Amino acid sequence: MRARAFLPLLIFTALVVVFALLMMRRMTGDFDPLALQSALVGQPVPEFQLQSLDSAALSRAQLPNGPYLLNVWATWCISCKAEHGFLNQLREAGIKIVGLNYKDERVAALQWLERLGDPYILNIADPDGSLGLDLGVSGAPETFIVDASGVIRHRVEGPLNERRWRKEVQPIGLAW
């Protein structure tokens, strides 16, 4: 009978612990209730007719053989700057990254790459965000993980970093 009297307190304590853990996971970025999985997962990269940052004509056929990362970036995007160092590291580790310069200006983008290093094997210029729209991009940075058959397997919303690489990208099990 006495133990039963403590039941509400026990339930309350358990709830406090659960919510505190969720909150901590939210702060570390492991749990994001606002994140949406892309509708493009399981779909091939959409067809497009654009130019590269070096003004060469580009279409889907010119994209490299996967697996590769399709990284949406822009010079107006502050978290892209935070992400850039890690992209450089990935490039050094031999990982192919295609850039999608999203709603940006060519000159500013080229200056950025000169100053911060260029981790991309190829950069698609998308000044109007048309390919971005076909990809369901809602902001920058976003990174699509594309497999060997050109199919999107995952999208990382927000800046990519080592922890997210380990937690979200590596478990997909692509042969990088």
Add this chain to the structure above:
Amino acid sequence: MVRRATLMRLCDRIRGYIALPGLLLLVVVSGFCTTGLAQSAEQAIDLESNAERAKSSFPSAAKPLLEFSEPKLEDRYRILIDELRCPKCQNQNLADSDAPIAKDLRRELHRLLEDGQDNRQILDFMTLRYGEFVRYRPSLTVYTVSLWLIPAVVLLAGVAVLFAKTRGHKRSLLQSQTGDEQTSHATISDRDAQDATQAEIERRVQRLLAQADDND
């Protein structure tokens, strides 16, 4: 025992009170659920039915910045920007949002409308890229149907549990009453046994005393 019995009598009375309102509530809730389902199924297909609502939610001063070749397209544009959610915002439609992506999607919507696409095609275009999240009234799937049905099922289960419990109480009430009688019988017979042994002891004592007297 007395307290338990009163409690159960109370339960019984409550059961009597909730039976009718509970049933009524059930009917109302299930009615609500089915109309909700029917409505969302209907609206998913026919957006035009919402034209009046969309029109009234726009003050005449708020003219869209985009020019349309036909006023009819503009009407549909207004309905659709009310229907579609900004993918970057938690709870704003394209009409309300200032986010760059909402602006882009409004422009795209304008293009699709001028292209002569119908509402179904436009919604498909949007959900193909941004998922069901962009629609304020997502299409009927297993997930959306369960959203409507789960509350009704939980309510039904709750009512069922309550009925089963009160019925169980009634039975246990009856059982405990007969049980009480049995225990009282047992007490009486125990007491009889005690009385019997007491008499036996007394008899023995008397016998021993008599023997002692004889020995003297």
